[in-house]
Amino acid sequence: MCGIVGYVGHQNAAPILLEALHRLEYRGYDSAGVAVLRKSGLAVHKRRGKVHEMAARLPKRLSGNLGIGHTRWATHGEPSDANAHPHTDSSGRVAVVHNGIIENAHELRARLAADGVEFASETDTEVLAQLIARAGGASLTEAVRSALTMVTGTYGLAVVDAKHLNEIVVARNGSPVILGIGEREMFVASDAAALVRHTRQAVYLDDGEIATLEPRGYRVTTLDAAPASKRPTQLELADEAFGKGAHSHYMMKEIHEQPDAIRRTLSGRIDRRFATARLDGLELSPRELAQFRRIKILGCGSACISGLLGARLIERLTRVPADAESAAEFRYRNPVIEDDTLYIAVSQSGETFDTLAAVEEIKRKGGAVIGIVNVVGSSIARACGRGIYLHAGPEIAVVSTKTFMSTLVAFALFALHLGRMKDVSLAQGKRLIEALDALPERIAACIADSDHVTRLAAKYAQFTNAYFVGRNEGFALAQEGALKLKEVSYLHAEAYPASELKHGPLALVSPDTLTVAIVPADDLFEKNIGTIEEVRARRGPVLAIVHHHELPAAVDDIVVVPQLHELLDPLPMLIPLQLFAYHVAAARDCDIDQPRNLAKSVTVE
Numbered sequence: 001m002c003g004i005v006g007y008v009g010h011q012n013a014a015p016i017l018l019e020a021l022h023r024l025e026y027r028g029y030d031s032a033g034v035a036v037l038r039k040s041g042l043a044v045h046k047r048r049g050k051v052h053e054m055a056a057r058l059p060k061r062l063s064g065n066l067g068i069g070h071t072r073w074a075t076h077g078e079p080s081d082a083n084a085h086p087h088t089d090s091s092g093r094v095a096v097v098h099n100g101i102i103e104n105a106h107e108l109r110a111r112l113a114a115d116g117v118e119f120a121s122e123t124d125t126e127v128l129a130q131l132i133a134r135a136g137g138a139s140l141t142e143a144v145r146s147a148l149t150m151v152t153g154t155y156g157l158a159v160v161d162a163k164h165l166n167e168i169v170v171a172r173n174g175s176p177v178i179l180g181i182g183e184r185e186m187f188v189a190s191d192a193a194a195l196v197r198h199t200r201q202a203v204y205l206d207d208g209e210i211a212t213l214e215p216r217g218y219r220v221t222t223l224d225a226a227p228a229s230k231r232p233t234q235l236e237l238a239d240e241a242f243g244k245g246a247h248s249h250y251m252m253k254e255i256h257e258q259p260d261a262i263r264r265t266l267s268g269r270i271d272r273r274f275a276t277a278r279l280d281g282l283e284l285s286p287r288e289l290a291q292f293r294r295i296k297i298l299g300c301g302s303a304c305i306s307g308l309l310g311a312r313l314i315e316r317l318t319r320v321p322a323d324a325e326s327a328a329e330f331r332y333r334n335p336v337i338e339d340d341t342l343y344i345a346v347s348q349s350g351e352t353f354d355t356l357a358a359v360e361e362i363k364r365k366g367g368a369v370i371g372i373v374n375v376v377g378s379s380i381a382r383a384c385g386r387g388i389y390l391h392a393g394p395e396i397a398v399v400s401t402k403t404f405m406s407t408l409v410a411f412a413l414f415a416l417h418l419g420r421m422k423d424v425s426l427a428q429g430k431r432l433i434e435a436l437d438a439l440p441e442r443i444a445a446c447i448a449d450s451d452h453v454t455r456l457a458a459k460y461a462q463f464t465n466a467y468f469v470g471r472n473e474g475f476a477l478a479q480e481g482a483l484k485l486k487e488v489s490y491l492h493a494e495a496y497p498a499s500e501l502k503h504g505p506l507a508l509v510s511p512d513t514l515t516v517a518i519v520p521a522d523d524l525f526e527k528n529i530g531t532i533e534e535v536r537a538r539r540g541p542v543l544a545i546v547h548h549h550e551l552p553a554a555v556d557d558i559v560v561v562p563q564l565h566e567l568l569d570p571l572p573m574l575i576p577l578q579l580f581a582y583h584v585a586a587a588r589d590c591d592i593d594q595p596r597n598l599a600k601s602v603t604v605e
């Protein structure tokens with residue numbers, strides 16, 4: 001979602017803000033802007049388009065030691081110059097950048113308009129700027145506090161005021177705000193990615209907190225003006241991890257990083273002696289874990305699909321019933337939270353609003369929830385308080401690849417851990433561990449062997465429709481393959497259980513509709529062949545992802561992946577699906593890392 005950033009110190013603010021905005025751009029990229037405070041007043045520059053387009057039009061000499069910046073993903077009001085952040089009050093004295101949604105903006109806007117305030121944009125954020133400029137109080141912090149008491153909704157925000165030359169006020173409710181502590185300078189950002197170049201010392205604000213930043217330090221208080229004591233934490237991300245390396249896109253870089261991401265997720269977590277997994281972060285004793293009769297996995301987008309695969313893996317190994325559901329659907333159906341169910345929230349960013357809201361709903365109803373999260377210290381990780389960190393390293397491309405893979409590895413570790421407390425034997429545990437050990441090499445081999453997929457992508461790039469079909473795990477893979485393809489290439493792709501094809505979708509199969517069939521060498525192999533025959537009988541082209549070279553049904557193309565272990569077999573199958581989406585998108589000249597209308601982490605409903 002939107003990225004926010006701020007700087008106050010002894011350096012020139014504009015270059016720091018721009019560099020940080022580039023790093024945050026994956027969070028949203030339909031418009032961008034900065035506000036720099038100088039003695040003569042606020043200079044605000046903003047426009048529709050990407051950060052580099054805004055940066056190219058900045059005046060050469062934009063000097064000032066304090067500023068805020070924003071990269072936007074539109075919620076209220078279409079992407080336009082006027083709706084870009086920062087927003088100011090009518091006098092141009094107060095500027096605000098904001099991530100989140102002010103729910104009562106409409107009502108507040110009407111009230112302000114009745115008092116004669118004229119608005120320059122359609123955004124909820126401008127309402128905040130107008131409110132802060134009109135709020136009483138001796139300091140900017142008090143003005144922000146008093147304005148926020150009138151507001152309902154979510155925000156991570158940063159405010160500057162031309163009357164206060166040396167301070168930025170930031171606040172958090174539902175959207176991340178992280179302070180970076182420097183030498184006689186302070187930074188703020190919605191994401192640690194924008195801080196690591198400058199400092200390793202960070203303070204994560206909690207909901208309901210306001211911080212005042214000055215060059216010499218920071219002060220945190222609550223919305224009720226009580227002092228809050230915050231301890232700085234150490235950021236562990238390496239700055240280089242944020243570069244593209246030799247790759248032309250982050251997506252390709254992250255596809256190639258998968259063997260390493262798997263190793264990092266596994267690192268220090270295998271107990272060979274007892275053929276189990278050590279997952280200290282779970283903070284659940286064997287006795288507590290054994291009490292759960294069911295597992296429910298929640299997430300959004302790819303995280304939800306990884307949950308479908310994770311549920312199958314857990315259920316097959318441990319025989320504990322497990323399923324997965326969209327966190328957004330779950331939270332809005334007044335779910336029954338059961339004592340004997342373990343809930344698992346999955347999120348790469350740890351900031352997806354619907355997933356966080358589902359976690360809070362579970363906690364409010366007394367349920368037990370753990371997180372499988374990549375970003376350390378993120379909102380979902382902190383709300384769960386326990387779980388499994390992926391340690392996959394930063395994922396910058398909007399579509400997820402390496403964190404999807406790492407999530408499946410985390411599920412395998414969890415299943416092993418739980419299974420070994422139940423009926424899974426030492427020998428079974430050892431076999432799974434051997435397969436996990438071999439996994440990085442197998443995945444690396446699939447990635448290295450990608451020329452064939454590149455050629456297939458060129459062959460099918462001009463199609464307008466595609467079905468992805470499979471059964472059980474194969475259907476979950478089909479969903480991920482279809483989602484990847486539509487996200488990056490804008491080619492219409494739909495996933496269907498292979499068994500359901502004849503109940504409707506077959507009507508659309510024709511020589512112009514590609515069917516990608518997931519055909520593992522499992523118990524359902526014959527059934528999948530039956531589905532392929534149905535498609536071929538309607539002259540639909542079929543691309544099959546298989547374990548064997550020999551297929552009884554004639555298909556147009558095949559991609560062969562190695563077999564490893566019945567529980568891990570879906571993982572290598574992901575690679576051709578990711579590469580196919582990437583190369584189709586490249587052939588269609590799409591913006592691979594920043595697909596239109598999307599954002600990496602969706603921190604609003």
Ligand code: G6P
Pocket residue numbers: 300301302303346347348349350351352355398399400598599600601602
């Ligand atoms: C957005 C992204 C998806 C991602 C989903 C969940 O929709 O575009 O790629 O799968 O959010 O993100 P999370 O950070 O919770 O895994």
